[in-house]
Amino acid sequence: MTENLKIAVVGAGRMGADHIDRIHTRIVGASVSAVVDIDLDRAGQAAAGIPGARVFASLEEARAAGGVDAVLLATPGFLHEEALIKALEWDIPILCEKPLTPDAATSWRVIEAEQKLGRQSIQVGFMRRFDADYAKLEQIISGGDLGDLLMLHCRHRNPSTPPGFTNEMLINDSVVHEFDVVRYLTGEEISSVQVRLGKPSRNAPAGQHDPQQVLIETTSGVLVDVEIFVNAKFGYEVGTQASLEDGIVDIGLDHGPVTRTAGRVGGDVTPGFEERFGDAYDREIQSWVDAARRDEVGGPNAWDGYATAACCEAGVKAQSSGEKVAVELNEKPELYR
Numbered sequence: 001m002t003e004n005l006k007i008a009v010v011g012a013g014r015m016g017a018d019h020i021d022r023i024h025t026r027i028v029g030a031s032v033s034a035v036v037d038i039d040l041d042r043a044g045q046a047a048a049g050i051p052g053a054r055v056f057a058s059l060e061e062a063r064a065a066g067g068v069d070a071v072l073l074a075t076p077g078f079l080h081e082e083a084l085i086k087a088l089e090w091d092i093p094i095l096c097e098k099p100l101t102p103d104a105a106t107s108w109r110v111i112e113a114e115q116k117l118g119r120q121s122i123q124v125g126f127m128r129r130f131d132a133d134y135a136k137l138e139q140i141i142s143g144g145d146l147g148d149l150l151m152l153h154c155r156h157r158n159p160s161t162p163p164g165f166t167n168e169m170l171i172n173d174s175v176v177h178e179f180d181v182v183r184y185l186t187g188e189e190i191s192s193v194q195v196r197l198g199k200p201s202r203n204a205p206a207g208q209h210d211p212q213q214v215l216i217e218t219t220s221g222v223l224v225d226v227e228i229f230v231n232a233k234f235g236y237e238v239g240t241q242a243s244l245e246d247g248i249v250d251i252g253l254d255h256g257p258v259t260r261t262a263g264r265v266g267g268d269v270t271p272g273f274e275e276r277f278g279d280a281y282d283r284e285i286q287s288w289v290d291a292a293r294r295d296e297v298g299g300p301n302a303w304d305g306y307a308t309a310a311c312c313e314a315g316v317k318a319q320s321s322g323e324k325v326a327v328e329l330n331e332k333p334e335l336y337r
């Protein structure tokens with residue numbers, strides 16, 4: 001077992017910097033040994049104050065300098081494939097922020113490379129599986145006391161989007177989480193995706209149709225509707241209502257105290273994903289580190305990344321056609337059964 005997992009974090013932007021701080025301050029059994037970013041100033045800022053953390057412009061340079069046991073990949077999704085294939089060739093564990101890659105063909109190439117390695121080495125950053133609410137909902141559904149799950153109603157609202165957030169990214173950067181959650185909660189694959197574009201918000205930037213409604217069906221016929229609304233302004237909200245045969249369960253309602261005073265009632269709105277899912281990210285990264293030290297994977301794997309990428313591809317097609325698009329999956333390799 002590796003005593004102290006020395007991690008190279010690739011991409012020191014919003015998510016990478018958050019993970020660097022988390023590993024440095026809260027994660028046990030690991031340290032940040034390298035910060036890689038094409039923007040060296042940004043890498044330097046993220047590495048500042050972390051003993052032993054060196055700064056590089058590429059993963060190859062970091063690897064050549066030595067002291068890299070594992071990679072945490074936090075660059076934009078379209079850049080993931082190349083780094084994943086490299087890390088698999090070097091046989092070092094990887095935590096890849098979602099999405100694994102943006103479409104099925106590129107994700108399948110990653111699956112093929114991992115099969116060549118012969119063991120699972122990639123964990124995908126679907127942190128909702130580590131959220132206490134989602135974990136409880138999964139237990140309620142799989143426990144069976146409320147009968148079969150029939151429908152899920154999901155809401156996914158972000159205050160705004162960063163520059164360069166395309167219309168396709170509503171699906172392959174945001175709804176990719178719901179694709180994973182649906183597979184996690186039902187234990188089934190998704191069979192089809194449909195996207196409906198209704199009245200757009202005046203707050204959406206040019207080129208983005210926001211909000212959108214995504215309709216999902218699983219292999220046993222569980223129906224799911226998702227409101228994806230990425231310029232909702234008021235704050236960050238992710239929640240799900242599950243309709244089961246003998247009960248309705250809600251998670252992700254605004255939490256914290258609700259105060260009634262001076263003729264008003266109210267509580268706090270979560271500003272962003274860091275606050276909503278902070279505990280989940282901590283558990284996710286600790287689980288990855290613990291497993292990686294034993295050469296194992298501690299969460300959703302490359303098959304989960306591939307299956308959701310296939311859903312994203314169907315979703316992007318459905319955005320332009322308006323039709324229900326079937327999700328086509330290759331046969332699941334032995335490595336993931």
Ligand SMILES: NC(=O)c1ccc[n+]([C@@H]2O[C@H](COP(=O)([O-])OP(=O)(O)OC[C@H]3O[C@@H](n4cnc5c(N)ncnc54)[C@H](O)[C@@H]3O)[C@@H](O)[C@H]2O)c1
Pocket residue numbers: 010011012013014015016036037038039042057058073074075076077079097098099125126127173273
């Ligand atoms: N799990 C979650 O809730 C969550 C939240 C936010 C972002 N993410 C994911 O994290 C990843 C990063 O998102 P972000 O919001 O931090 O993006 P960001 O734009 O803030 O940061 C990306 C960083 O990557 C760097 N970069 C670009 N090309 C590079 C290259 N070739 N080599 C090294 N560095 C390079 C950029 O300079 C930038 O610093 C994405 O995959 C995104 O989907 C996940």
Ligand SMILES: O[C@H]1[C@H](O)[C@@H](O)[C@H](O)[C@@H](O)[C@H]1O
Pocket residue numbers: 158173174175177230273
């Ligand atoms: O990259 C982010 C992140 O994955 C958040 O969890 C999600 O709510 C956003 O929609 C997405 O853009």
